[in-house]
Amino acid sequence: MSIQITVTEILLLGLSGIWKLQILHFMLFLAIYLVALTGNLLIKAIALDHHLHTPMYFFLTNLSILDLGCISTVNLKCVANSLMSTKVISYYGCIIQVFFFLFFATAEPPLLIIMAYDWYIAICQLLHYKSMMNRRACVQMATSIWISCALNSALHVGNTFAIIFCGDNEMEQFFCEALQLLKLASYDSYLREIGAIAFSVYFALNCNF
Template identity: 45%
Template sequence: MSNSSSISPFLLLALADTRQLQLLHFCLFLGISLAALLGNGLIISAGACGQHLHSPMFFFLLSLALTDLGSICTTVPKAMHNSLWGTRHISYSACAAQVFLFVFFMGVEVSLLTIMCYDRYVSICKALHYGTLLGSRACAHMAAAAWASAFLYALMHTANTFSLPLGQGNALGQFFCEIPHIFKLSCSKSRLRELGLIAVSACLLFGCFVFIVFSYVQIFRAVLRIPSEQGWHKAFSTCLPHLAVLSLFLSSAMFAHLKPPSISSPSLDVALSVLYSVVPPALNPLIYSLRNQELRDALRKMMTGFFQQQ
């Protein structure tokens, strides 16, 4: 990032004013991060140990768990450190790394949620062709495409954002480095490139949204034609967790970035960013494990075997 001589070599992150609130934030982030680490770690362990879980759906679920772990480890540790020690500083290099990793993991998450929607569509609407359309090679290619495209997307955003000169201070109204807040500090004449990337991002997100809506319309039409109540239950038990995760992630992220300026405030911005960046990684394992019998059985078997060995 191009720096003027009047600007400190550090950015200042948002932090609560009183020591009691700082400690409360630390405890809140600690609880959420421990829940995310435990839940996603259990899903990864169950998927690695359970041979019957080596299916496309669980392959993508494992990828989502790894993404959630990376996402929460990108933003929360620095926020916990600042809350515990009462500091607000983050260096430009650390901020750039945080922006890159956050955009990368968010890009992977959106891609994986879209791919998982396709998995649900094929399993219900084209069940006879499931093994052909979602073989091991096809799943590996889709996962690799999700990670590679998110890497390039994050690299472009980070390089473009940190090439903009700061001209309006260095205080971010957020607990982690987020592009819109860095964007507010840049000089107005340098914003056209970032606006172009934001437009591309909006088009990509809208394309994913349209694909997901279209897929679920087809899924629910197919489910309503199933004659047995047991078939309904099985179909909804696989679709509802994905819909819940998707709704929480997309609704909070869209509202955070598209809300009217009249209702914007620093505290609301921080609360919304927690909803889409910190809460989903902790809730995703809980949502999937509660609604999936195979995953619950694998976790139970793994925990039983562990305690028997002890």
């Protein structure tokens, strides 16, 4: 019988323990984050112009928020760990990271599909564009994405952290990943892994149709 141990922190072994490589990781993660931050803030600044209050820029603003949220969820912790020469993330911090990473990452594909639909209406059904892509319709579509992806992320987090850890808290990754966490279970988590992948595929296919 395995002894059940309460895990309070996760070790992210994807980060190097060599100081020079840690500095390199810090500079790399920080540069990537600053580039993404600058690009997304520019998109938001441009979208503030009242002449650009169109569906295209409305969805671009949502996309920039998702991009910034996704990269902030992963990169900020990596930058902090590299700077402080540590590989530790708390158990609850790991839960929060998994939730927001899945939330932001899964929200981008359906948003891109809606943007493609917007461009299709603008090109192929121009006379009906204003009636079909009015402000109310755009807000409803964006809201449905945010809510459905939040529920999807919550289901994944609940499925992942319902497992019982057997004391092994080392993960070969530089951020908390759901499938990697399932490998730390004190019992065979194969069915949970299959279920998580199947649900993600089902969710993605529904977005396409």
